[in-house]
Amino acid sequence: MRRPLLVLFALLFVLAACGQKAGVRDTQQVGASDGIGSSSETTAPAVDGEATVPTTAALPGGTVAPSPTGGGSSSGGTSAGGSSAGGAAPTTSTAAPVAGDRTGISDQVIKLGFHAPVTGAAPVPQESFRRAVMIYWNWINANGGVFGRKVEVTFKDDQFNPSSAVQACRALVEQDKVFILLGSAGADQITACAKYANSVGVPYLSPGVNESDLSSLPGYFAISETYRQQSPMLGQLAKKLSKAGKVAIVIEDTPTFQDSHASIVAAFRSQGLSIVYDKPISKDASQAEILTTSSALRGSGADVVYFLGPPVTFIPLAQQGQGQAYTPAYIGPGLSNGLNLVAQAGCPGIGNSRFLSPFPEMDAIDRLDPNYTKQYRAQTGQEPDDLGIAIWGVSKTIHQMLLAAGPNLTRQSFEKTLVSGKAFASNVYPALRYTAANHFGAASAHLLQADCGHQRFITAATFASSL
Amino acid sequence: MTAQALVIGIITGAAYGLVALGLVLVYKSSGVLNFAQGEFGTVAVYALWLGTTHGIPYVLAVLIALGVAAVFGFVTERVVVRPLADAPRVTVLVATAGVALLAVGLELWIGQAQIRPIAPALRRQDRLRILNVYISDQRLLIILTVVVVALVLRWVFTRTFLGLAVLAASEEPTGTRLMGVRVERLSSAVWVLAALLGGVAGVLTGPLSGFGPGFLTSSALVAGFTAAVIGGFTSLPGAFLGGVVVGVIQSLATSASWLADVPGPQTAALFVLLVVILLARPQGILGRAS
Known part of the structure; x- marks a missing residue:
């Protein structure tokens, strides 16, 4: 009888071991998340109604180099939501203290937390991911950051496993003290982390997945259409x-x-x-x-x-x-x-x-946002790939949201900005507009x-x- | 549908049987449950992939891949297993799990966490059609290989001095040494042979659906252990039979409409079968009671 027991023990052991393989487990400073776009053909008009959040005025963009001073380098962004880069004027870093949760925010830095299934059940090449994750934010940071603050992204591998994802998100919140959490892919992992984030009052954004379990979370926002x-x-x-x-x-x-x-x-x-x-x-x-x-x-x-x-x-x-x-x-x-x-x-x-x-594929990205390939090549010396588009688009969207929230950033003001009715159009991801009752704000793909x-x-x- | 499940079970279970054969070989000769068995195969398929992508002819790349697996097995025995020869078997078990994790890390380093496609040795997809299931040449090659290997190993262990010496060393190493047999060399030979079996499993099954880090461990090790237990952990033909049983059960559970509302019916059905076998016939279908 000892042998069968030993075998059963062994089976349990290997099951546990399988969940732990791989790994980009170390905390890394990398770049963040998704972007947006909107309606039907090539360019992404904002969701009807109000104007979109700063595009050419404050976002990095279009064909123009971002202004080092932030505030507005627009120039030329060619289409709505276009691409502009550059942060808004760094004039507010000395703003008066504001009420609210400012975890992850200082006069110099905004810290974002990002989890993704780099290992596990998704065939994501680590090097490609690592290369891409900071490209957008490097560009923004080099041109003044967001209201004078540099954006830092701390990344953790969730191993395509919900329990590992919660561990990763917990570490991002409790140890790395990030301002918001971002998910990338994997519905179970996103749902698990979103629930955790909601329980500790941290805003959580991810590409759209399921709605059940997520629609009741006040701090969850989908940055693309749900399934x-x-x-x-x-x-x-x-x-x-x-x-x-x-x-x-x-x-x-x-x-x-x-x-x-x-x-x-x-x-x-x-x-x-x-x-x-x-x-x-x-x-x-x-x-x-x-x-x-x-x-x-x-x-x-x-x-x-x-x-x-x-x-x-x-x-x-x-x-x-x-x-x-x-x-x-x-x-x-x-x-x-x-x-x-x-x-x-x-x-x-x-x-x-x-x-x-x-997000679009490589054959369309230059038409929608020519800065992506330029920055990718300039910063890495490598040819860009579509995984980079996914990360670039997320980052661009978050950038718009941060700018819209203004310099006196708190978790509460960030969420309030998102549900204010403003539209966010990056011309990479679909355009977004949230309301207090609807946190699934995309309408195209x-x-x-x-x-x-x-x-x-x-x-x-x-x-x-x-x- | 049941007959079709039988066909699918045989052609997929053969791959489990190949992994199970390696497990049984090591267990039969040393009493060790080898958690690195899957990685012997995964390392081999990575070597095959590297070889073919660098222009090495397929057959030569396969031989190199099997050589890499054999070296991996030899090093594992010399560096991990032999120093733990006097340690409890559970310690060796954990050590082999460590080897597997190390190999997965190596594979991640070499090939990143990507699924890699690789061409099969034989490319015809529709050689046979049985009960509306197409069977490719590669699948037939796997079935043929596992049957031949099981029978050859059975002959070795029952009819040759080498096989008997391995069994003797497993039961009574000191007595075997006194008979003039170099037990350490036998141990190395067994691990090299087991690694070769793993390598064969890797290069034959890797092309079926692509591979990634730890692919044979995650896709076939648990099924291989289950197959070995069902077949009888000391029976080499039983390992093949167990593999087929596992494949059939998984296929039946997938197609059974009355299990449609059961989450993970394949795993659940396999678990039930395993418990039944352990309770009713702990030595497995073809194993002998000790």
Whole structure:
């Protein structure tokens, strides 16, 4: 009887060990997060209504070098939300003390905390991530910062694991004393960290994921469309792509995605599509599960498959599908399945894939914000990639929010600014407008399409609100 | 659907069986549960990837990859296992887990946390079609390999002096030494052989769906342990059989509509089966009661 017990112990041990592999675990100073854009074609008009938050006047931007003195170097930003860089005038660092929580804020520095699944179940190259994470803020800091304050970003790897994510966020709040927390990808990790942040009164922003569990958190803000918000467009896309009118749904097996599931079912039904397969797939699906799923998908006759899950599941599913002579059009919401890394690993199995994304691909970014490639090359000496666009866009959005909140920054004033009705348009991420009752303020997304001939994704539509 | 699950179980379970064979080999010869077995394979597939991306012909790159795995196994035995020869088995178990974590770190350093595609040795995807399931040449190669390896190892352990010496050294090392057998060399040989088996598993299964750091540990080690327990931890053919059982159970649990509302039905079904086997037949399907 000792042997079986030993084996069981061993199994438990390896399960625990598997969650700890990898690692960019060290705290690093890096750059922050997402950006925005808005409506349909190429440029991103602000959400209708009020003017957008400082664009050419105070943001870094467009084709113009940021003003070292902040305050306003505009020059030329060519489109709304354009890109400008540079901070606002550093005149307020000596402002009178203000009431509110100023943790992470000093006269010299604004500290942001950022967690991301650099290791775990997302194929994110660490070096590419590290290179990109500070590029935007280096540019801003070199030109006066934000109201005279340099922005510092402390980064921690959440290992694509909710408990690790909470540990990372706790450390960012309690040890690193950051002003706000930023999430990047991974719905379970974002939800776990957002709940923690809410419990300690720290504002938390991330690209849109699920709404359930997050809609009740007063300090949570989505900086791109949630999965539920993307469902109507994906329903329209499925209608266009499906010749047989038969669609399938494969969603990662987590309660977090219940609202996403309900919304895509409703969207497909509203388009008159027949849902012929609808089953969850494990987060760490085995080969047997993946092969069984792809075989069942083929047997269902679905020619469009809605997939919501991590690339480490999507890539083998598409590859095994191809091995079973099954190459449907995979569609889905999200952040990571439209990365070029997925095309490099998943082609030709993902050849018919189309994913909505908060940020455009490399073929469109120069049109939307030429500063990205310039700064990336200038600061790193490397060729830019789409992971950098994701981080650049987040950072640009946060920059707009910080400028809008003004020099007398507190956590309370920051949140109050966000729900004031102002719009934030970065021309990279979709335009945002929050209200006190709605913290999911985006209304558009980019559509990315696989181009396996070049092992990449291309931008099929920018700032689309319908397809 | 059940018949189809059987087919899928066999072709996916063969990969688990390959990992299980390495586990059984080490356990049978030394009583050690080797948590580095998956990493022997992952390191090999990284070596294969590096070789092919640097223009080395595929076959030569495979041989180099297997050589790297063998060296990894040899170094593990000399640096980690042999110094702990007199330590409790649990200590060695933890040490092999440490080796695995070290290897994952090395893989992250070499290839970053990315999924890497790699071409299979045999590229035809639709060699056979059984019950509406296509079986590729690579899958057939895996099945053939695991069957042949299991039978050869069984023959070695029952019919050759080397195999008997390994078993003897496992049961009574001092007595084996007195018989003139160099136990240390046997230990090295077993670990090199186990690493080679891991390497074979890596280079054969890595191309099926891409690989990343720790891929064989995360995708097949737990299943391999389960397969080994089900088959009987000392039975080499049982390891193959156990792998097939694990694959079939996972496939059945995925396709069973009555399990649709159960979160993680594959893991749950496997756990139930494991408990049943341990209670009803602790020595496994093909193992012998001690």
